[in-house]
Amino acid sequence: MGLAGFEVEVQRETDGVLATEDMTLSMGPQHPSTHGVLRFVVRADGEVMKEAIPDIGYLHRSIEKIAEKVGWHGFMPYTDRVDYVAAMPCNQGWAMAAERLAGIEVPKRGEYCRVIATEFSRIHSHLLSVGSMAMDIGATTPFTHAIREREYINDLIEEVCGARLTFNYMRIGGVAWDLPPAWREKALAYIDRFEPLIDEYDRLISYNKIYVERLAGVAPITPEDAIAWNLVGPNLRGSGVRFDVRRDEPYSVYPELEFDVPVGRGELGTLGDCFDRYIVRMREMRESCRIIRQCLRQLPGGAVLAKVPRNFKPPAGDCYVRVESARGDMGWYVVSDGTSFPYRVKIRTGSFAAISMIQKLSKNLMIADLIAVIASLDLVAPEIDR
């Protein structure tokens, strides 16, 4: 006597050959490795996937509709929620779009504060990404190291803007607060301490044999595919495309700063594999340290916020502004009709593009490798759904 629903026909033979069927599995929406609430419908033959179809929308809050209701200044805290892992670039994208429409110039010191905050945000986002990637693959210790450093950076940012995750630091026209006294020295001291830790992290996990074997050669993406599927940021650069909005579509004070754009080279496997996407993030943290150092040294005096009317009404028009967020080229298509409320805001995010590619990437991968692919694409579910 079997349990209801579990009567399984164990074997069906046809012409002496064992007949098999594909399994259809639901992975998520609650799953420790999905980096938020998202779901995959996996069709697998044993351990090998035929395909994994992403099912998104669980975190859709219609942030774009909210923008139309809360006004230009009022929308700033909502931008934090687009990508809460790296909220500063979202702040910056929104501020820049509004400034572009109204023709506002941000004071130099304000721009430097923005870049410092954004680069710290990039480092702490990459720390979470590489830390959780190691954990997803089965190495739990590196995560604690990464999170420890992320906490120190949160402390630093908290001193600047009072928040540790959703910063609401920037304003249309600059930033809300100047750097506190003696913060510059503290930040420099922290960068001096942090940079050698990247080497330590490399020794701990980056070139670990098991880790490398789980990543190298897995789910490679060609440069042509990466562009056609709209991959951006470290995912695009992991495939060897040397493109960074900060360098190639320059904004803010990035043209005054020196930094390299690391790209994947397929050094341990195939160009554009999971390892390349991982190692690009590790190298970008070093570049961010370089940028922060230069900013802190060159920091000019003066105001941090331009004079912007409280009842902000940019002239009618539209613009498409791009910033390099931690997950890459983040686009803001903003339409103004000349009133105190934005007419339309569309946020183009890196995670939305990256997850759309999973169905193609998942063919013939092991189910366990899907976890590595999700982690290497650095998906953040609220950024997918907005």
Place this chain on the structure above:
Amino acid sequence: MPGLDAAAIHARLAARFGDAVGALEGARRDNASATVAPAALVAVCRFLQTEDALAFDCLSNLSGVDYPKRNVIQVVYNLYSYRHRHPFALKVDAAREDPVVPSVAALWPHAEWQEREVFDLLGVRFEGHPDLRRILMPEDWPGHPLRKDFVEPEEYHGISTSRESLLKA
């Protein structure tokens, strides 16, 4: 090869497609655009993608904007060429009652998802799309939330969509 400016890109489009491509709008790099007749959209996109000097290899952003006063839903294509590092935007107006725009998913694979999002939130039908269904909202959601006249339903499957203010005395 260095990129072209918006005027040069527009000149090439105008020379090839004549009246199907509207005048160049916007003077900045971030807002230069041209309005395209829906019927010509796929041909214009293919031209932008395949012509060597243009080489728009990426549909960077796709968005829809509802303009009830003009009675259109405008679909905006923000294109980018990684090869030449130049941007350009196309705009297509679709009638509000039955907005239909040809799909470009055959040209840029990611457009498949981008078009699903515009369909979901604004109700634009993309003709020729391989799998046009909602992507962010639930399948049985009534209406398209980014339309200007969208009214939020009071409840969804018995779940209230509003609540009393917690700030009331």
